[in-house]
Each structure stands twice: as C-alpha cells, then as structure tokens.
Amino acid sequence: xxxxxxxxxxxxxxxxxxxxxxxxxxxxxxxxxxxxxxxxxxxxxxxxxxxxxxxxxxxxxxxxxxxxxxxxxxxxxxxxxxxxxxxxxxxxxxxxxxxxxxxxxxxxxxxxxxxxxxxxxxxxxxxxxxxxxxxxxxxxxxxxxxxxxxxxxxxxxxxxxxxxxxxxxxxxxxxxxxxxxxxxxxxxxxxxxxxxxxxxxxxxxxxxxxxxxxxxxxxxxxxxxxxxxxxxxxxxxxxxxxxxxxxxxxxxxxxxxxxxxxxxxxxxxxxxxxxxxxxxxxxxxxxxxxxxxxxxxxxxxxxxxxxxxxxxxxxxxxxxxxxxxxxxxxxxxxxxxxxxxxxxxxxxxxxxxxxxxxxxxxxxxxxxx
Amino acid sequence: xxxxxxxxxxxxxxxxxxxxxxxxxxxxxxxxxxxxxxxxxxxxxxxxxxxxxxxxxxxxxxxxxxxxxxxxxxxxxxxxxxxxxxxxxxxxxxxxxxxxxxxxxxxxxxxxxxxxxxxxxxxxxxxxxxxxxxxxxxxxxxxxxxxxxxxxxxxxxxxxxxxxxxxxxxxxxxxxxxxxxxxxxxxxxxxxxxxxxxxxxxxxxxxxxxxxxxxxxxxxxxxxxxxxxxxxxxxxxxxxxxxxxxxxxxxxxxxxxxxxxxxxxxxxxxxxxxxxxxxxxxxxxxxxxxxxxxxxxxxxxxxxxxxxxxxxxxxxxxxxxxxxxxxxxxxxxxxxxxxxxxxxxxxxxxxxxxxxxxxxxxxxxxxxxxxxxxxxxxxxxxxxxxxxxxxxxxxxxxxxxxxxxxxxxxxxxxxxxxxxxxxxxxxxxxxxxxxxx
Numbered sequence: 001x002x003x004x005x006x007x008x009x010x011x012x013x014x015x016x017x018x019x020x021x022x023x024x025x026x027x028x029x030x031x032x033x034x035x036x037x038x039x040x041x042x043x044x045x046x047x048x049x050x051x052x053x054x055x056x057x058x059x060x061x062x063x064x065x066x067x068x069x070x071x072x073x074x075x076x077x078x079x080x081x082x083x084x085x086x087x088x089x090x091x092x093x094x095x096x097x098x099x100x101x102x103x104x105x106x107x108x109x110x111x112x113x114x115x116x117x118x119x120x121x122x123x124x125x126x127x128x129x130x131x132x133x134x135x136x137x138x139x140x141x142x143x144x145x146x147x148x149x150x151x152x153x154x155x156x157x158x159x160x161x162x163x164x165x166x167x168x169x170x171x172x173x174x175x176x177x178x179x180x181x182x183x184x185x186x187x188x189x190x191x192x193x194x195x196x197x198x199x200x201x202x203x204x205x206x207x208x209x210x211x212x213x214x215x216x217x218x219x220x221x222x223x224x225x226x227x228x229x230x231x232x233x234x235x236x237x238x239x240x241x242x243x244x245x246x247x248x249x250x251x252x253x254x255x256x257x258x259x260x261x262x263x264x265x266x267x268x269x270x271x272x273x274x275x276x277x278x279x280x281x282x283x284x285x286x287x288x289x290x291x292x293x294x295x296x297x298x299x300x301x302x303x304x305x306x307x308x309x310x311x312x313x314x315x316x317x318x319x320x321x322x323x324x325x326x327x328x329x330x331x332x333x334x335x336x337x338x339x340x341x342x343x344x345x346x347x348x349x350x351x352x353x354x355x356x357x358x359x360x361x362x363x364x365x366x367x368x369x
Numbered sequence: 370x371x372x373x374x375x376x377x378x379x380x381x382x383x384x385x386x387x388x389x390x391x392x393x394x395x396x397x398x399x400x401x402x403x404x405x406x407x408x409x410x411x412x413x414x415x416x417x418x419x420x421x422x423x424x425x426x427x428x429x430x431x432x433x434x435x436x437x438x439x440x441x442x443x444x445x446x447x448x449x450x451x452x453x454x455x456x457x458x459x460x461x462x463x464x465x466x467x468x469x470x471x472x473x474x475x476x477x478x479x480x481x482x483x484x485x486x487x488x489x490x491x492x493x494x495x496x497x498x499x500x501x502x503x504x505x506x507x508x509x510x511x512x513x514x515x516x517x518x519x520x521x522x523x524x525x526x527x528x529x530x531x532x533x534x535x536x537x538x539x540x541x542x543x544x545x546x547x548x549x550x551x552x553x554x555x556x557x558x559x560x561x562x563x564x565x566x567x568x569x570x571x572x573x574x575x576x577x578x579x580x581x582x583x584x585x586x587x588x589x590x591x592x593x594x595x596x597x598x599x600x601x602x603x604x605x606x607x608x609x610x611x612x613x614x615x616x617x618x619x620x621x622x623x624x625x626x627x628x629x630x631x632x633x634x635x636x637x638x639x640x641x642x643x644x645x646x647x648x649x650x651x652x653x654x655x656x657x658x659x660x661x662x663x664x665x666x667x668x669x670x671x672x673x674x675x676x677x678x679x680x681x682x683x684x685x686x687x688x689x690x691x692x693x694x695x696x697x698x699x700x701x702x703x704x705x706x707x708x709x710x711x712x713x714x715x716x717x718x719x720x721x722x723x724x725x726x727x728x729x730x731x732x733x734x735x736x737x738x739x740x741x742x743x744x745x746x747x748x749x750x751x752x753x754x755x756x757x758x759x760x761x762x763x764x765x766x767x768x769x770x771x772x773x774x775x776x777x778x779x780x781x782x783x784x785x786x787x788x789x790x791x792x793x794x795x796x797x798x799x800x801x802x803x804x805x806x
Contacts, residue, residue, distance in 0.1 A: 014630065019676055030677045030700030122628065317646050320671030324698035338673050342623035343646060 011132040018126070021332070033330040037354040040334040042168070042198075042310050044231040045350040046281055051273035052232065052266045059262050068261035071251075072239075075259075078268045079239060083211045089241050091251055094258040096197060096225045096238035100162075101127050103221065103240070105253035107159045107191055108133045115153045116162035117145050119170065119340050121195065124162040133159075143304050144172035147182040154190055161186065164195045165210075166202065169339055169346045171306020176208040188219045191246070196222055197238075198308035200229035200278055201285060207307075211241060218243040221250075226263075228309065229281060230270045235263030285309045288349035295359050299366065309349045312336060315366075319345050322365060329361035374401050374438035379431040382423045391416035394436055394445065401438025403507055410485045411443040411505040417482035418447050418503060425451050427497065440564040442487075443505045450497045490720055491735040509558035515541040517605040521578040525585070525606070525614050527621045528575040533563035539575050539586040543603035550656050550665065550727045551638045553588060553600050557726060565590075574621040576614050578606065587618040589626065589634070595791035597631050600638040615642040623647075627672060633791045636668045643668065649697070652787035654801050655759060667787045667799070675699055680766035680796050681706045683775035686785050690798075693788045701796070706769045708776050709737065717741040719748055723757060730755075732762040737770050745781035749802055760802035767795025 005013075021027065024036050047053070069075075072092035080087040093099035104127050108114065111134075116124045118137035128135045136153045138146060145167055154161065163182075166173035174182065183192065194210040210222035221242040227233035237259055240250065270277075292311050296303045303313040315322050319335040322345060326333055331354075336344035347358060376397050380386040394415035398408035415436065422432055426449040433448040482489075486503040493499055515538060528535065537559035544556045555562040555571070565571040576585030587601035602618040604611045626634065636648060648668035656665035677700035682690050687703065694701045717738030722731045730752040738744070745762075752760055762783055765771050775785075783800040790796050 017630075019673065021674065022676060031698075118624075125628065315646075318649055318670045320674065321649050321698070323671075323674055328698055335671070335674055337623060337627050337671070340624040340627045342620065342627070 009132060012130055015126075015130045027327065027332070028330075031324070031327040033328060035330045036327075036332060037330060037350065037357050038332050039348040039350060039354060039358060040332045040346075041233070042228055042308070042346075042348045043233050044229060044281055044309065045348075045354065046231060046277070046284060048231040048266060049270045049273045049277035052230070052270035055265050055269035056262060059265065063261055066261070067257060068259060068264055070256040072259050072264050075237075075239075075264045075268045078271050079241070082271055083241065085211070085241065086244060088244055089247055090239055091241075091247050091254060092237065092239045092259050092264070093254065094238075095227060095236040096195065096223050096240075097123050097127075098236075098255070098258055099223060099238050099240045099250075100124060100193075101131075102250050102254040103160060103191070103193060104128055104131050104133060106250045111157060112159045113155065113157045114160045114162060115150055115158050115190070117150070117164070117167065120145070120162070120164045121168045121197075122338065124164075124193075140167075140170065140172075142172075143170040143306075145174065147174065147178055147185070151182065151185045154186065156189075158190045160191045160193060162193045162195060164197075165208070166196075166198045166307035168198065168308065169310060169312050169334075169336065169341070170304050171198075171308045171310065171312075173202070173207060173307050175206040179208045179213065183213070183217050183220070186219075188217075190219070192217070192220045193240075194220060194222050197225045197228055199224060200274075201282065201309055202307045203282065204307075214242055218246065221246060226267045226270060229278060230267065230274065231277075232263065232266050232270060235260065235266055237263045237267045281309075284351055285349040287352070288355045291352075291355050291359070292347065292349075295362070299363070310346050311349070312341065312344050312346045314344050317343070317366075319343050322362075325365040325368075326358075326361050329357075329364065331358050331361045333358075372440065376436045377434070379433045380419070380423075381431055382426050382428060384420055384423055387416055387419040387423065390419050390434055394443075397436050397438050398443050398505075401443065403438070403443060403505075407443065407505055407507060411445070413485040414482050414503050414505060415445050417485065418445065418501060421482065422447055422449050422451075422501070425449070427451060439568060441507050441509075441561050441568065443507075445503050447501045447503075449499055451499060452497050488722055490733075491718060493736070507561070509561045512541055512544055512557050512559060514545055517542055517546055518578070518582040518584065521580075521582055521584050521606040521610055523579060523610065523613065525576050525578055525610065525617045527617060528577050528583075531566065531573070531575055533560070533567065535575060535583060536563040536566050536573070539573075539583050539603075542583060542605045543586055543601075546605060547603055547640060548663075550663075550729070551600070551640055552603075553590075553638065554724060554726065562588075572625070574618055574625065576604075576617045576621075578610075584610070585614040585618045587622050589622065592635055592789075593791060593793050593797075595632045596789070597626060597629075597634050598638075599634055599636050601640055602642050603640060604642045611642055612644065615644050619644060619647050623670075623672075629672070631672055632675070634670050634672060635789055635792060637665065639666060639668050651697075651789065652693075654761070654786055654799065667789070669790060671790075675790070677701065678791075678795060679704055681769045681772035682766065683708065683772055685775045685779060686798070689785050690788065697788075697790070699790060706772045709770065709773050712737055712739045712741070714738040715740065717744045719744055721748060721752070723752070723755065725755075725757065728757055728759050730757045730760045732760065734762075734764070734771055734774060737774070741774060742777045742780055745777060745783075749781060762800040762802070763793070764798040764800065765793035765795060766798060767793060 076087040076090040079090045113134035114128045115136045119140050125135045138149045138153050196210050214220040221240050223240050225238040305311040323335045334346040391412050395412040398411045430450045435446040437444045487506045489503040540556040540559040540562040571590045573588040578584045584606040586603045589597045589599040592598040602615045604614045606614045648670045651667040653664040653666050656663040679702040682703045718736040720733040783802050785798050786801045787799045
C-alpha cells in the first residue's frame with residue numbers, strides 16, 4: 001500500500017477531506033442533547049412544496065429496482081418549459097457539487113486556473129484543488145465579491161470564474177449593472193459560473209436573472225439547486241443551464257445516472273407547484289431574520305445579513321467552542337473558520353421554535369463565563 | 370525542497386556494509402555544505418546505528434537507509450524488521466547505568482549513536498517493522514541582539530513576501546522582547562528559522578507597519594496529522610498598537626490554515642498579546658522561566674467542528690479525562706484500559722529531548738518494557754542532574770499500551786496536566802513532573 005500511496009498526486013495527498021456531520025442520534029448522544037435543531041446547512045425547514053410531497057409519498061417501491069432516467073429527461077423538459085429554453089441546455093447533477101466537478105473537468109486541465117472569492121462557497125476551491133487546478137482567491141470588499149479585483153486576477157490560464165450570487169455566506173449580491181460591467185470587462189476570456197443557489201430567496205427587480213443573462217453571454221453558465229428553496233436537499237438535485245455548445249461540453253465529463261428516480265420526480269413536481277411554497281418560505285425567513293436582528297442588536301454583536309436564508313454573526317468567543325456549547329443545548333450552527341471567518345458563525349433561518357431555541361441557547365452560552 | 374540531497378540504499382545484514390554507508394553519509398554531509406564537526410557526527414551516527422541494527426534486525430531482511438541533507442540538518446532514517454526489539458542502549462540513562470557499575474556501558478554502539486545525534490525517534494510501524502530516524506543539526510551563528518522599532522504607525526498589514534532577512538530580523542526581535550520559554554528554539558539562531566520557513570517546516574505571518582517596519586510575527590508548524598502548534602503572536606509595536614497588530618496576525622494565521630487538512634491549533638507558547646476570544650484554555654504547565662516560576666498557558670481552537678473520538682484511558686486518570694472533556698464540551702468515548710499485566714520486552718525505551726535554554730526536557734515512550742517504572746525514575750534523575758527543572762511526558766491516547774502507563778507515571782512523580790486534542794494520533798495527555806516529589 002505504501003508504494004501505491006507514494007504515487008498519489010501531491011494535490012490529492014495534501015487535500016483536506018470534508019468531514020460531514022454525523023447523524024442526529026449520534027450527535028445527540030455525543031453532546032447529551034435530547035433534541036437537535038439543525039441550523040447549519042441552510043436547509044428549508046418547511047420541507048418540499050405540496051405536490052412534491054405527494055409525489056414522494058406516491059413513489060411505488062417497485063420503481064426502486066429500475067434505473068433512473070440517466071439524464072433526468074422529464075426534469076429537463078420541465079425546466080425547459082419553466083425557463084423557455086431547450087431541454088438540452090440543462091444538465092442535472094447530484095447536487096450542484098457534482099455539477100461543479102463536471103464543469104472543472106470539462107474546462108480545466110493541468111496548468112489551468114479558476115478565479116473565485118476567498119470567502120465564498122468552499123466547493124469551487126475544493127474541487128479545483130483536488131483536481132490539480134490552481135485556485136486564485138480574491139478577497140471580498142465590504143463582505144461582497146469585488147468585481148474589479150476578480151477581473152484583475154484573471155490571467156491567460158484562467159478557465160472558469162465562479163461568482164456566487166448571492167454569496168454564501170455573506171448574502172451580498174451583484175446587481176444587474178455590476179454583473180454586466182463585469183462580463184464586459186472579462187470579454188469572454190473565461191467561462192463564468194453564476195451560482196444562484198439562493199436566487200429564489202430574493203425578490204428584488206435589480207437582481208440579475210442568470211437565465212436571461214446567459215442568452216446574451218454564451219460564456220455564462222447558471223447553477224441552481226432544489227436543495228435550498230425547494231426543500232429537497234435530501235435528494236441532492238442541482239442543475240446548470242447554459243448555451244447548447246457549453247452544456248454539450250460539460251455533459252461529456254458528467255456522470256450519467258447520478259440523480260436518483262425519486263429525486264427527479266420530486267424536483268419535477270416541485271417546479272409545478274412552487275409559488276405558494278416560495279412565498280411561505282420567504283415569509284418564514286423574513287420573520288426569523290427580524291428576530292435575530294433584534295437579538296444580535298440587543299447583544300451588541302456585529303452581523304452580516306444579506307440575501308438568502310442565513311445570517312452570519314461575529315461571536316465574542318471561538319466559533320468552534322460556541323458550536324460545541326450550542327450542541328450541548330440541542331442547536332447546531334455552522335462554524336465559519338473554514339470559510340476564513342474565524343469567530344463567526346452562520347445560522348440558518350427556520351421556524352419560530354427553532355429560532356427561539358437558538359436565541360435561548362446562544363444567549364445562555366454567551367452569558368456563561 | 371529543491372536543494373535537498375538524498376541518498377537511499379538497502380544493505381544486507383552484514384557489518385561489512387556499515388563502512389561504505391558511513392562513507393556515503395560523510396559525502397552527503399560534505400556535499401550539503403556542513404562543517405567538519407557535523408559531518409563527522411553524522412557519519413558516526415549512521416555507522417553506529419548501522420552496526421547495531423544489523424545485529425538486531427532479522428536475518429535475511431535488508432536494512433534500508435534513507436539519508437537527507439537539508440539546509441538546516443542531516444537526517445538518516447533506518448527501516449528494518451526485528452522481532453522482540455530491545456533498544457535500552459538508546460535511553461538517555463544508558464551511559465550512567467554502565468558507569469555506576471564501574472563497567473563499560475552496555476550497548477556502547479547505540480549509546481554512541483544516540484549521543485552523536487542531536488535527536489532520534491523510533492516509529493513502530495506495526496508488527497515487526499520499525500524505523501529509527503536520527504538527525505544532526507547544522508551549526509548557525511548565534512543571535513545578534515536587535516532593537517524593536519521605537520515608533521510605529523498604522524495601518525498594520527501582513528507582509529505578503531517574506532525574505533530571509535525579514536524572517537531573521539523578526540525572530541531576533543521576538544527573542545529580544547519575549548522570554549525564552551515563549552519563543553521557538555529556532556529563534557535563537559534566526560538564520561535557521563529562515564531556513565525552516567524556506568523548507569516549509571515552519572510557516573509564519575509577519576506584520577508590517579505603514580513604513581514597512583516589522584511589527585509582528587506568528588509562527589506555526591505541524592504537531593500531528595491533525596494539529597498545528599503555533600507560537601506568538603509576537604508584537605514589536607507600542608502598547609496602544611499591540612491589539613491591532615495581534616489581530617492582524619491572528620486573523621492572517623487562521624485564514625491561512627482554515628482550509629488546510631488540520632482540525633485543531635494548539636499553543637504552548639502563546640504570548641500575552643493573544644486576543645481574548647480566539648482560543649480556549651486547555652490548562653497550564655509550570656513554566657519555570659528565568660525570572661521565576663510562571664504558569665505557561667496551553668490554549669487551542671478547532672479549525673472545524675469536532676466529530677468526536679474514542680480514547681483509551683487508565684482508571685487512574687479517568688476522572689481527570691472525564692472532567693477535562695466535560696469542561697471542553699468535547700465528545701469522547703472513553704475506552705478502559707488496564708495496567709499491563711505482563712510485559713514481553715525487558716527494556717523499555719524513552720525518547721528524551723533536552724532544551725537547556727528553555728529549562729525543558731520532554732519524554733516520549735517509544736517501547737514498553739518490564740523496566741518502565743525504573744526507566745522513568747532514572748530518566749527523571751538524569752535530567753535533574755543536568756540542572757533541568759521542567760520535565761514533560763506525552764501520552765498518546767490512541768495507543769492502549771501508552772494509555773496503560775498511567776500508574777507508572779504517577780509512581781514516578783508525574784501528574785496529568787492538560788489534554789491536547791488531536792495532539793498525536795489521537796488526543797495527547799501532557800504530564801508534568803512534580804518538582805517536589
């Protein structure tokens with residue numbers, strides 16, 4: 001085995017594997033908690049829309065024996081209808097993480113680079129690193145992606161620029177004018193991935209719609225997901241949309257059959273019934289944010305609350321200690337050191353009981369020396 | 370590192386090959402630019418280890434030697450197979466054992482090898498496979514005192530490119546401002562510190578003021594597969610600016626390591642400039658600085674969420690461990706381990722590192738043996754004879770046989786002081802010898 005390990009590329013050898021959180025019963029036993037509110041992954045605690053729920057409940061067990069549609073045929077038809085595009089402009093993946101991998105495999109080779117922010121969704125950087133692709137990270141300015149600096153970071157080796165819009169974890173976003181200026185400045189020197197995982201949480205007319213932008217810029221790919229707004233994170237369904245030419249290239253590096261049948265069915269049903277669900281979710285998020293703004297203001301804590309179903313707050317103690325203390329009280333948050341925000345936590349917005357439990361636990365931990 | 374020189378070979382278990390290996394060691398040392406004294410010590414180390422290990426290794430099994438010449442040290446790694454390995458001659462007490470009886474010390478070769486090297490360690494790779502790594506340091510010029518900048522002005526920022534001169538200056542500044550026990554040993558020879566950074570053995574962030582003056586330094590290096598040790602923040606600015614500089618250093622440090630593969634950051638040498646809220650206390654050790662007996666705080670922080678761990682634990686320190694983990698809110702499954710009933714090996718082996726400048730000796734168990742309690746007691750006595758007061762012992766709780774040594778340690782006057790999460794292969798208990806015992 002030692003000899004095999006010696007032949008592993010350095011970029012894999014030195015890569016830090018992601019350690020997912022353990023199942024709830026294990027965590028509750030470890031921390032001695034009698035319940036657990038998960039406020040760490042920006043899940044939608046309202047769950048999926050009604051039609052998706054019905055589709056899930058109606059899934060016949062016999063179908064489990066049959067392979068899923070290998071390229072999510074029905075779901076792509078539904079997406080095409082929804083956004084007025086060709087089904088072949090869509091590529092569905094096992095969550096957006098898989099799609100990120102497919103894009104990097106398709107467009108990047110040895111010696112190439114990607115550009116993204118230093119404090120953004122970590123998976124762009126991770127996938128690039130374990131693929132042996134250089135990552136050029138651009139610092140945020142005032143908690144927002146800095147377009148001029150990102151343009152300056154683009155070199156002749158840059159193949160993909162990842163723009164998380166709205167940005168996770170800060171919730172900042174580029175408006176139409178900013179994005180258009182950025183694309184004009186880039187002048188198609190690289191592919192631009194607009195990651196709009198939290199797009200449905202916004203209702204601002206100045207927010208640029210990637211589906212429309214890509215019609216005028218064939219170097220733009222748009223990522224969206226059913227994991228956040230649609231409450232289907234457990235099924236892992238994400239997708240990208242772009243020009244026929246670009247998507248055809250990505251499809252060549254993409255694993256077929258990676259999205260399971262039930263996930264495809266649930267996502268298709270969710271699309272057909274999302275208006276009320278989106279409205280209810282936005283209302284729930286707004287109420288939760290309002291409550292947390294009041295809490296953090298009262299405690300005199302700095303926080304960042306932009307678009308999306310999360311808020312980031314700077315804590316007067318190590319974020320990882322706070323995590324453990326909150327876990328003992330049955331509340332799970334996301335530590336931000338890994339996002340390069342030491343001593344910040346990110347809290348997902350949820351319904352009142354969860355937010356009240358968070359507020360109580362958070363206050364109690366900060367009050368205890 | 371591109372300028373490393375490497376020589377590897379496998380030799381049959383035949384003493385006739387020891388001489389050519391020693392010759393290769395000498396050539397390597399000379400080609401790597403080491404002085405005559407270091408070259409000779411390295412040659413002696415390699416030759417004596419070869420001769421001893423050829424005698425100890427299994428017949429027909431080759432001895433592999435990997436020698437490396439780096440800027441700052443020479444290293445020889447001996448990989449071999451041996452059944453029922455006994456290396457008592459490598460103990461720091463081996464010399465005095467022989468002397469007390471008025472006889473030549475036993476295992477004279479091992480004794481010579483251990484004395485010629487600056488340090489060695491034994492890795493047990495499972496079964497009958499072992500590796501001994503011995504190192505000889507390059508001699509560097511001693512520290513030249515420097516003065517901290519008298520006036521500094523904001524804004525304070527991290528230096529992006531660190532040249533050797535800047536690094537050496539920063540290390541010398543730290544030595545001039547902070548007590549020796551708070552500074553890494555390499556700061557005493559600032560050029561060595563710069564070489565360690567160039568080689569990637571040590572990483573650091575350096576803070577500058579608006580005029581480009583060096584106003585701060587924070588260093589870190591690998592402690593285990595999961596943990597980093599950091600030292601600092603060392604701040605060379607006026608009082609009113611210290612907090613700002615320290616924050617620049619701490620944020621820069623944590624952002625630099627946030628997405629590395631390490632789970633935890635540990636600090637034995639955190640300075641008074643550490644900003645509250647960044648780290649958690651693990652406890653303290655007796656520092657015995659030249660100015661008096663200070664308490665040496667030990668701090669840590671996770672870089673990611675702790676997913677729990679199982680640790681082996683002797684009944685005699687179970688309460689200590691449970692209380693520690695409860696205080697840290699750190700989930701651990703404590704697995705009981707009993708004191709060893711029978712020990713197959715006669716001689717135990719303890720690794721000993723001495724640092725007179727920091728009044729510090731560190732003991733690590735390499736092999737258990739029937740004489741472990743006596744070896745511990747003799748090692749303590751030998752260290753005290755050298756005028757060193759602080760004696761630490763490291764116990765890795767991932768290894769049952771190490772965890773089972775708790776009673777031996779207590780009988781030898783050690784007390785468990787702090788737990789270093791992920792400090793070894795698993796959590797590590799640091800024991801300190803009670804000077805009054």
